[in-house]
Structure formats: C-alpha cells, structure tokens
Amino acid sequence: MFSKKHIIYSLMGVFFIGLTSCGHHEQEAARDDHFQVTDSLLNSLLVDTVKAADAKSEISLTGSVAPDETKMVKIFPMVSGVAQAVHVQLGDKVSKGQVLATLRSAEIAGFTRDLVASEADARSAKRALESTQDLYKSGLASQKDLEEAKADYQKAVAESARAGSVLSINKTNGKGYEVVSPLNGYIIDKNVTDNMQVRADNNQNMFTVADLSSVYILVNMYESDIAGVQVGDPVKITALAYPDKVFTGKIDKLFDVLDPDNKVMRARVKIDNPGNLLKPDMYADVKISAKTGVNLPAINANAVVFDNDKNYVIVVDGKAKVHIQPIKIAKRVENVAYISDGLKPGERVVASRQLYLYEALKD
Structure with a gap:
C-alpha cells in the first residue's frame, strides 16, 4: 500500500516533469519560429x-603597348637622293596620300627622260608601221617587213608603259621625288631630316606610319605563369597615364618562344583604342583571369x-x-x-x- 504522502510526492513529480516537457517543446517551437x-x-x-x-585565378603581369602590325607600314625610299624638305615630325597625324618628304633625285630625272624617250620611240614605231602597211598593200613590202614593223611598235608601246609605271610609282611634283603616306595614322618612327642623303639600298626606313585605332598589348609571362594562361583568357589592362580607365580584351596569341635576354614568353592581346589614348611602348599593368581546371x-x-x-x-x-x-x-x-x-x-x-x-x- 502506498502512503498518502508518497502519492502526493509522485503526482508533484509528474506535474513537474510535465511542466519541464512543455517548456522544452515551447522552446523548440520558439527556436523553429x-x-x-x-x-x-x-x-x-x-x-x-x-x-x-x-x-579562376587572377594573374598580375606587366606588358607594353605595340602597334597593330596589320595596320602599320614602314616607308623606304624607292630612289636615292637628298631630302629637300621633311614635312612631318614624330607623333604627327597624317592622312593617306599626304606628302611626308620631298627628295632631289637624279634617278627621278632619269625616269622622266626614259618616259619621254619611250613615248617618242612609240610614236616613231607607229609611223613606221603605218608606212609599212601602205607599202605592203602596194606590193612594195613583204610580209616579213610588216611583221617586223608590228613587233617594233609593240616593243615601243610596252617600253613606254613601263617607263610610265616607274614614274607613277615614284611620284614627283616637278621639284623632286615625293614620299607619301599609304594610310591614315600617326608617325611613330622617323629617321630622316632636311638635307639628309638617302639611299635606296639603305635598310633603314624613312618613316613608320601606324593606325592606332586598335593596338596590341605584349604581355611578359615568366615560366611560372605560362601553364596558367591560355588563348581566350579575358584580360583587364591599365596604364600609368590613365590609372582609372580599364581596357579589356582577350589573349589572342601565345608566342611559344622565350626571350633570350629577359627569359619571358610573350602573350598578345588586341584591344580597341578609342581616342588613341594608348601610345606605342607605353607601360601596362595586365590582370589575366585564368582557369585553374578545378x-x-x-x-x-x-x-x-x-x-x-x-x-x-x-x-x-x-x-x-x-x-x-x-x-x-x-x-x-x-x-x-x-x-x-x-x-x-x-x-x-x-x-x-x-x-x-x-x-x-x-x-
């Protein structure tokens, strides 16, 4: 038999456990809420x-600005002579067909003489052919004489055309040989001054003209970076002259040879150059977003x-x-x-x- 006191204590324990359980569930509900x-x-x-x-990993490298080779022309003299007048300076903007310099050249005088002489020979050969044709019709000239007259005339015409082409390539203004720009762009290299003697067999160009509407960034990659860079990786470029402006592009070529002097491999990025802000040989900071394969x-x-x-x-x-x-x-x-x-x-x-x-x- 259980005593009354024992029963009361048991009921109190159950009640206490029930309260504790209810409080626990209320706390869980509150936590869930x-x-x-x-x-x-x-x-x-x-x-x-x-x-x-x-x-991806971001690789920070350095590079330099270079002109787009497909939009750059080195200009060499076609004749020897003396620079009579140089009309442009380094960095000048030029237009296609603009005269860059004028040379006094004896060769140009010879080209003019050849053209005049060849034109005169062509006229003389034409008259001889016409005369031979009349004699042939009268029976006073043979078929052989006629064929020879035709051949002489054709040679004279061909020589006149050749002399004219040579003179048209070596343009003159009556005062001398004109060096003209073949495209719109900027003078990025100049190796001639007034009164300087110029030789056609010299391997140094007179001018270099480049269209800078798009340029290359040549990126220097050390051996530790080569494996992480691939063609097509996106690139962000900044220059010291414009630290707040970011130029974007993609790696379009990897040069698979190391520079023997500084032991770097080059990567190339072609970018648009609005306003021609980037100049050849400018220093560039390059950040490449490269894939890691993970x-x-x-x-x-x-x-x-x-x-x-x-x-x-x-x-x-x-x-x-x-x-x-x-x-x-x-x-x-x-x-x-x-x-x-x-x-x-x-x-x-x-x-x-x-x-x-x-x-x-x-x-």
Missing part, C-alpha cells in the same frame, strides 16, 4: 543559386557575411525557412567567391540584406 521568415520578406530578398564553376561551387562575393574571422552565408532551406551556414572560401576573383567547404551546387543563398538576417538568426 525564430529560424523562419515570412513569405513577403523572403520574396523581397535576392536569392542566388550556387553554381558549379571552373575556378570545379568549385561559386557564389557572388557580396552574399558572404564575415564575422569573427569566419565566413557565413544565409541558406534558404525551403519555403520561408533559412539558416546560417559557415563556409570556407578557396579564393576570390573579382566579385566571385569559390567555396571549398560548406556549400553545394544547386543550393540557394540570400544575396541581399543578409547581414540583417544573420544578426537576427544568430541571437
């Missing part, structure tokens, strides 16, 4: 999906919350349900964070007001 947000709040937030991406989950770096030397994101579990998820960042490239631990592709993370949610959830 604490980790939930309303549909309207969730709908007002930006939610990004974690992507599986090839991780697939890692990727998110927008702005979605990351940094707290107490650790990184977190707010993960959306389901409808109006979120939680704090610690993550480890393998690397950041521009505004992309590559995650080594804590997230999987396909998961969803809050990308706006995440700091507000983080502070509310961690309390």
